[in-house]
Amino acid sequence: MSIVEIQHLKKYYGHARGIEDVNLSLEEGEIFGFIGPNGAGKSTTIRTLLALIRPTAGSATIFGKDCIRCAPEIAQDVGYLPSEVFYYDGMRVKDLLAYSASFYRKNCDARIRALAERLDLDLKKKIDDLSFGNRKKVGIVQAMLHEPKLLILDEPTSGLDPLMQQRFFELLREDNRKGTTVLFSSHVLSEVRKICDRVAIIRDGRIVNVDTVNALQDNGYKKVTLETRQPLPEGALAAEGVTSLSVQGGAASFLYQGAMPKLLTMLAALEPVNVTIGDPDLEEIFLHYYQ
């Protein structure tokens, strides 16, 4: 069953584009990565799902219900961690978490204590006195304390040290094993690779690709580097299937997708002294989608 189903979602803020046409579907029990550069529309998509903003066109459902019309009902089973965590000043961590828990129809005390212990979070501290990373921890506990069926995380790891990031990922995996679906938005590819099953790449308000992390890496792209004795003439590598090309004198590198003999013929004509053909790393594919 699809936990989240987004269809032709579009949002304009006046004349400014938020998202153009987003189509996505999250299956139950997966950890779904959502990556794209700043301003691509990640947050707009997420905020629409949470009914913080209303779409200009299109629709989205969560648990099969319309995300705007049934927002309060859906929210009972959704946990949200904003990219920047802000809470009421003057409150202690435990009061804030108790206040947050009071909105849900269950007792969350034990869960709050357990999560705080795992994340090394001092519940007695005042929120004003917390560092950025510790505030983020409050946000994580706040998002997870009612054991939601869907977790929406907007750049969740910023501010967390590597150890905490690891513990946080453990928590996510544990919940995920119990059936929690996770939407994990980020622009840091390495962390998405660590934890996500599938990834959607968003650019200029549109989803440009959705695939498993493995498939993204294994999509027929080859990374080619080449060295020649003479500087490469202009346009020498302008062929079909060549992207992300960078040429510096007699050295060039690019991504290639297409028939191998064609590539080899083209390379041979340039009389190279050195050639490597290999798999690109995920970062490079990612950059390729960005450009």
Added chain:
Amino acid sequence: MNMYRHELRCYRKNTLLWICSLCLGAVFMFWMFPAFASNTVAISEVLRNYPEAVQKAFGLSADRIGTVTGFYSFIITFFMVCGAVQATALGMGVLAKETTGKTADFLLTKPLPRARVLTAKLAAVWTCVTLTALAFVAATLSMALAVSPAALDWTPFMLMSLAFYFVQIIFLTIGFAMGAIVPKIRSVLPVAMSTVFGFFIVGTVASALGQTKLYYLSPFKYFDTTAILETSAYRPSYTAMAALVTLLCVLAGYAVYGRRDIRAS
């Protein structure tokens, strides 16, 4: 209920401060009353030197200041302005603080409809205003009885006290509507003060010009204390206007905030 309690806790200190200031002000003013009452002749001399427009604008007259109820009708206007500032700031701030404090994301992703959020917030600030008005009326009433027990004219006195509360309610809802409609109000108090003073000046100018039609533009004139003192009654058309403004502001607040986009901070 949890939200209502939370909001009340947030405004506890603020409300206490307003109550103390208003009550101390009231005690001080009534404490000066005997000095006014025993010098009505001298005061009328002074007042005669003011242009007629000024006298009209502030409802000044010596025989009015001579009785405790008349004195009250004069000073309560200034307390109404203060009470209105408090109420506007509360109504506006209770919504604006979520945007400026960037806590809207937290609150509005909780499992309750926005209308319920608004109701809890409105109920909390309404409680603060009601407590303030009760304390203020208790203070003025006991001071009035203390300085002039025999001469207190109960009906207009209580109608004016109630008018203080009604003016607060109107401004609470005006503030509420502004808080819902204006996307970001960084500093609430200055905006509240300019709003209130704006309406007050409109009312004062209307009085000075004797243009009763302009009275509809200023909530301060819906419950004109000079008129209450003379007739011991509210004027139905203005009271209806007060109810209408309050209702419209509340409805506008719900309608706008219910659909408003909460933009990323």
